[in-house]
Amino acid sequence: MDLETLSSPPLHVVVFPWLAFGHMIxxxxxxxxxxxxxxxxxxVCTPRNAARLGAELSDRVRVATLELPAVEGLPEGAESTADVPQEKVGLLKKALDGLAAPFADLIAEARRKPDWIILDFAQTWVWPIAEEHKIACAMMLIIPVSFLAFVGPKHESEAHPRSEPEDYMVPPPWIPFPSTLAYRRHEAEWMAAAFRPNASGVSDSHRFWQMHRPSCRLIVHRSCPEAEPRMFELTTQLFAKPVVPAGLLLPDDVEDEDDPVNGGVAASSDDPSSFAATMRWLDAQPRRSVLYVALGSEAPVTAAHVQELGRGLELSGARFLWALRRPAGLLPNDGFEARVAGRGVVRDGWVPQVRVLAHAAVGAFLTHCGWGSVGEGLFRFGHPLVMLPFIVDQGLIARAMVERGVGVEVPREDDGSFSGEDVAAAVRQVMEGEVLARNARELQKVVGDRVRQEQYIDELVENLQRYKVKWLRVNPR
Structure with a gap:
C-alpha cells in the first residue's frame, strides 16, 4: 500500500443489497x-426488511430506508423475495427500479458524500447516479466467483451466444482449463431464462453486466481463493478489472444467529423457545449420527420433491432432522412421522440452522447448495454434503464440491425430478463415508480459518482506499 492510501481518512460507504435475505444478511x-x-x-433497504433484520448496529452503521413503490400484481407489503412466489420476483425487481429517484435524493442530501457505493447486481440505475456525483462503485456478488466465470463478460457472451438450455450444459469456451462449470438440463433451463427479459422489463444478465461501466472499480465476491482456486485470477483477466474476495462473511457468534431471519430456516411466527424439544432430541443422539436436511427458504421445492425426499430419508435408515418449509407440500404420505419416530424429526416451524449445524450430533448436511448454506455447513463446521441443487449457482457449487470429494449429488432427471431410492443411496454414501467426512473436515480447516477470513476484509479495505484514490485522480470532485 502506498503512503497516500495509508494516510487516507475513514471511508463513508453506502451498501445497497438486492431485496433477498440471502443477499441482505x-x-x-x-x-x-x-x-x-x-x-x-x-x-440501504426498505422499512419492513430493516425491521425483520432487527440488527443491533454500531454508531458507524446507519440504516436508510426507502419506501418500495406499489406495483400491479405484487402482493401488498411484499418487500423481499421471501414474500413472493418465484414467478413474481420480476415484479419485485420492477418495484426496486422505482427506488431510483429516492436513492438519488439520499445521495444528493447526504451530510457526507460517500466515497463508495457497494451495490448488488440488480440496481442498474445506481450507476448513473454515482457517476453524476463522481462516486466510485463496487458490485458485490454473494454467489461464488465461479458463477461470474460461467456467465462471462459481455463481449465473450456476444462472441459465443447461448440461447438454448444445451448451451449452458457445457463449460463456456472462455474457461481455459478443464472445468466442472456446467449445468444439468433443469438448471440450464433456468439459466437460459435469466438471459431473457422478465416482468421488470429487462433481463438479469443486463443488470449483471452493468459491472462493465467505468464507475465499477471493483467486483467483490463473498468467497475466497481457498474455496475457489484459480477463479479470482481468471475472472480478473476476463473482466479486465479487479475481482477481489470479501471472505465468506459468516457471522461471528452462533447465538447471534438464532432468530428467524439471520440463522433460521422456514421463518415463521413460532416462539423460538418451542425448538427446545427438538434440541433435547438432538442432545440424545450419538455424535455425528444425524443428517440435517434443509433446502433453504427460496428454492423452488414442489410437493413431488417433498414426497420423494421424505421417501428417501425413510429408506435410508439414517437419523435426520428435517427443516421442512411449508407450503411446499405435505409430508410424503400418511404415517410418515410415525414410521420414522425416534430416528427422524420433521420441523415445519422455525429452525436455528447454524446452532443445529454446530451441534455435536450432526454429521452431515442435505442441502440445496446455496452458497450461504455451503459456507455454514461445510466451510464453518466441516460437514460433508448430500446435494440437491435447483437454480442459479447451486448446480455449479454441487459439481465443484463433488470434485473436491466433500459430498454426493443426488441424480436428477432432465425435468429436475429425482427418486427416493437415489436420495437414500446418496444419504447412506455420505453418512457412512469416512473419506468424505475427512475431506470435509480438512477443507474446513483451510477455508474456515477465521484469521484469514478477517484478513480478506482488511485487504478489501486496502483496495477501497487504493481505488478511491485512483478514481479521484481521473474524476476530481
Missing amino acids: PFLELSKRLARRGHDVTF
Missing part, C-alpha cells in the same frame, strides 16, 4: 466489519 455482515475498522456505513 451478508451485505449487513460486510457493513459491520467495515464499521469495526473505523469506517462509516449507510445500509
Whole structure:
C-alpha cells in the first residue's frame, strides 16, 4: 500500500443489497466489519426488511430506508423475495427500479458524500447516479466467483451466444482449463431464462453486466481463493478489472444467529423457545449420527420433491432432522412421522440452522447448495454434503464440491425430478463415508480459518482506499 492510501481518512460507504435475505444478511455482515475498522456505513433497504433484520448496529452503521413503490400484481407489503412466489420476483425487481429517484435524493442530501457505493447486481440505475456525483462503485456478488466465470463478460457472451438450455450444459469456451462449470438440463433451463427479459422489463444478465461501466472499480465476491482456486485470477483477466474476495462473511457468534431471519430456516411466527424439544432430541443422539436436511427458504421445492425426499430419508435408515418449509407440500404420505419416530424429526416451524449445524450430533448436511448454506455447513463446521441443487449457482457449487470429494449429488432427471431410492443411496454414501467426512473436515480447516477470513476484509479495505484514490485522480470532485 502506498503512503497516500495509508494516510487516507475513514471511508463513508453506502451498501445497497438486492431485496433477498440471502443477499441482505451478508451485505449487513460486510457493513459491520467495515464499521469495526473505523469506517462509516449507510445500509440501504426498505422499512419492513430493516425491521425483520432487527440488527443491533454500531454508531458507524446507519440504516436508510426507502419506501418500495406499489406495483400491479405484487402482493401488498411484499418487500423481499421471501414474500413472493418465484414467478413474481420480476415484479419485485420492477418495484426496486422505482427506488431510483429516492436513492438519488439520499445521495444528493447526504451530510457526507460517500466515497463508495457497494451495490448488488440488480440496481442498474445506481450507476448513473454515482457517476453524476463522481462516486466510485463496487458490485458485490454473494454467489461464488465461479458463477461470474460461467456467465462471462459481455463481449465473450456476444462472441459465443447461448440461447438454448444445451448451451449452458457445457463449460463456456472462455474457461481455459478443464472445468466442472456446467449445468444439468433443469438448471440450464433456468439459466437460459435469466438471459431473457422478465416482468421488470429487462433481463438479469443486463443488470449483471452493468459491472462493465467505468464507475465499477471493483467486483467483490463473498468467497475466497481457498474455496475457489484459480477463479479470482481468471475472472480478473476476463473482466479486465479487479475481482477481489470479501471472505465468506459468516457471522461471528452462533447465538447471534438464532432468530428467524439471520440463522433460521422456514421463518415463521413460532416462539423460538418451542425448538427446545427438538434440541433435547438432538442432545440424545450419538455424535455425528444425524443428517440435517434443509433446502433453504427460496428454492423452488414442489410437493413431488417433498414426497420423494421424505421417501428417501425413510429408506435410508439414517437419523435426520428435517427443516421442512411449508407450503411446499405435505409430508410424503400418511404415517410418515410415525414410521420414522425416534430416528427422524420433521420441523415445519422455525429452525436455528447454524446452532443445529454446530451441534455435536450432526454429521452431515442435505442441502440445496446455496452458497450461504455451503459456507455454514461445510466451510464453518466441516460437514460433508448430500446435494440437491435447483437454480442459479447451486448446480455449479454441487459439481465443484463433488470434485473436491466433500459430498454426493443426488441424480436428477432432465425435468429436475429425482427418486427416493437415489436420495437414500446418496444419504447412506455420505453418512457412512469416512473419506468424505475427512475431506470435509480438512477443507474446513483451510477455508474456515477465521484469521484469514478477517484478513480478506482488511485487504478489501486496502483496495477501497487504493481505488478511491485512483478514481479521484481521473474524476476530481
